[in-house]
Amino acid sequence: MVRKSLLFVLFVSLLAACQSPNATRLETGEVLSESCQTIEHDAGETKVCDRPERIIALGPYLLEALVALDMQPVGFADHISLHQGTYNNPSRQIPYLGREMEKRISERALLPMANVGSAFTPSMEAILKLQPDLIVGTDANVEQYEALSQIAPTLLFEWGDTAQTMSAIGQAVERSEKAAQVISEMEVRIAEARETFSPLVAARPKVALLSASQLTDVTLAESAFGPCRALVEEIGFQLVEPSELKSTDVDMPAPFSLEALPQFNEADSVIFLSYNFSNLGELEDADEFTAHQFSALKQAWENNAIAQSLTASKNDQVHFIPSYICLGLTGPIGTDLYLDKLQAALLP
Secondary structure, eight states, X not given: OOOOOHHHHHHHHHHHHHOOOSOOOXXXXXXXXXXXXXXXXXXXXXXXXXXOOSEEEESHHXXXXXXXXXXXXXXXXXSSOSOOSOBSSHHHHSTTHHHHHHHHSOTTTOOOBEEEXXXXXXXXXXXXXXXXXXXXXXXXXXXXHHHHHHHSOEEEEOTTOHHHHHHHHHHHTTOHHHHHHHHHHHHHHHHHHHHHHHHHHHHSOEEEEEEESSGGGOEEOOGGGHHHHHHHHHTTOEEOOOGGGSOSOTTSOOOOOGGGGGGGTTOSXXXXXXXXXXXXXXXXXXXXXXXXXXXXXXXHHHTOHHHHTSHHHHTTOEEEEEHIIIIIOOSHHHHHHHHHHHHHHHOO
16 A cells, blocks of 8 residues: 655645546456556556557656656546646646647647546546546545556555656656656756756855745745755755754644744745635636745735844745645756746846
8 A cells, every 4th residue: 555655734724724448456356468568666466568648647746757757648637627628728727838839749649638627536536437547646636546556557656656656657658768867867967956046045145944834934945846856955954953843743744933032043045835726716827826935925025024134034935845846846858947937036
């Protein structure tokens, strides 16, 4: 049984705070034919036969992996309620990944994707109608694994384990070389970012990495923030984390009082991993999603006397980046987007 990762637990909690197949499972005991292969994943081993063409992606993390492999699923389940109905205009309906799909897949080849409900509780009926030959999900889908596996071979992956996810999906869809290339390019991009940021790290190394949807729920971006935190450290920055503000629960950082903000006065920069998943139905399209994630928090910060007393505020070094980018999209595309956001914010 898959263990739900800290990254998954955190992402779900942030969301909640605001809002007949060609292949069969290996467990059936059938003998593998020459066109079948066994794929290892977090829920065990699954037999996948031929090359899957009708894939269901349960969540942006899995859609990201497929898009990075220049593939498109026939069905998609999002984590957020931004769009209802068929995904026939991805750039306006799916934050960040929609534009990437349109960049990587030609207009002629880009087909509408069925909406199969929520990534956490997908519609079995909608999935069954699509007659998929592969379903990919995360540790969020453990409870649906048996039911999904009755529809099509199902692979589940730990949220945030990019190397395993890309490698296994690449193997399943017969694009292993492409998957290896994508992973290598991501590692190169991180190494290049480390070099790009090195002068700034030498001059202003201390960063306060915080998370909030509003000023009353500010927390440290601790270990549960996975790649959001790891990338900032990997490019060389030192995180300012007063020990008394650290949470005793590794699964969920605890909010601290605004009166504690002066403890971050030594930080050269403050980066907020902001989120706001409320009232998404009021947004016209995905283009408004980014600003919606931080606009209210940013305004509250600018109007708060304690917040404005910090050295980083006085030096115009407080920045807001949607946590969705590095929590929801932990693979190669999200890494690129996150590093781009960090560079735009921190470098002149």
